[in-house]
Amino acid sequence: MIKDVDNLLEQKKIRPTAMRILIFKFLKVQKVATSLTDIENAFDKSERTTLYRTLKTFEEHGVVHTIDDGSGVTKYALCEDNCQCDVETDLHLHFHCNHCNETVCLTNHKIPQINLPEGYLAEDVNLVVKGVCDKCNLL
Numbered sequence: 498m499i500k501d502v503d504n505l506l507e508q509k510k511i512r513p514t515a516m517r518i519l520i521f522k523f524l525k526v527q528k529v530a531t532s533l534t535d536i537e538n539a540f541d542k543s544e545r546t547t548l549y550r551t552l553k554t555f556e557e558h559g560v561v562h563t564i565d566d567g568s569g570v571t572k573y574a575l576c577e578d579n580c581q582c583d584v585e586t587d588l589h590l591h592f593h594c595n596h597c598n599e600t601v602c603l604t605n606h607k608i609p610q611i612n613l614p615e616g617y618l619a620e621d622v623n624l625v626v627k628g629v630c631d632k633c634n635l636l
């Protein structure tokens with residue numbers, strides 16, 4: 498497992514330091530998108546700056562993507578292995594549950610082709626569907 502994370506980070510051109518591997522593994526086991534506060538709470542206070550910097554690095558190298566689910570807090574989720582965070586091919590829908598307040602990646606549901614008026618260029622698309630998730634729907 499450690500070797501795998503090593504390789505994956507190197508593939509994304511990130512030097513696999515101990516801290517980066519830890520943060521990656523933490524995000525890997527999350528089933529839902531995680532806020533910075535949630536991540537901070539899982540680590541030592543003294544590591545906050547490193548934490549924030551690592552997330553930035555991860556974001557720049559397509560290891561994580563951020564989600565604005567309207568809750569006012571930016572959330573982070575791991576990208577798929579071959580993700581380039583490309584608007585046309587990689588970006589997927591997100592779902593925010595109004596009941597449990599969790600946000601998940603719907604990685605198998607890519608963002609549909611969006612036709613913009615001439616002269617407009619999309620650099621990022623944040624599409625969040627809100628409603629009731631499958632778990633809450635069963636309650």
Ligand SMILES: [Zn+2]
Binds near residue numbers: 582583587
């Ligand atoms: Zn991505």
Ligand SMILES: [Zn+2]
Binds near residue numbers: 595597598599632
């Ligand atoms: Zn729910």
Ligand SMILES: [Zn+2]
Binds near residue numbers: 564
């Ligand atoms: Zn996502």
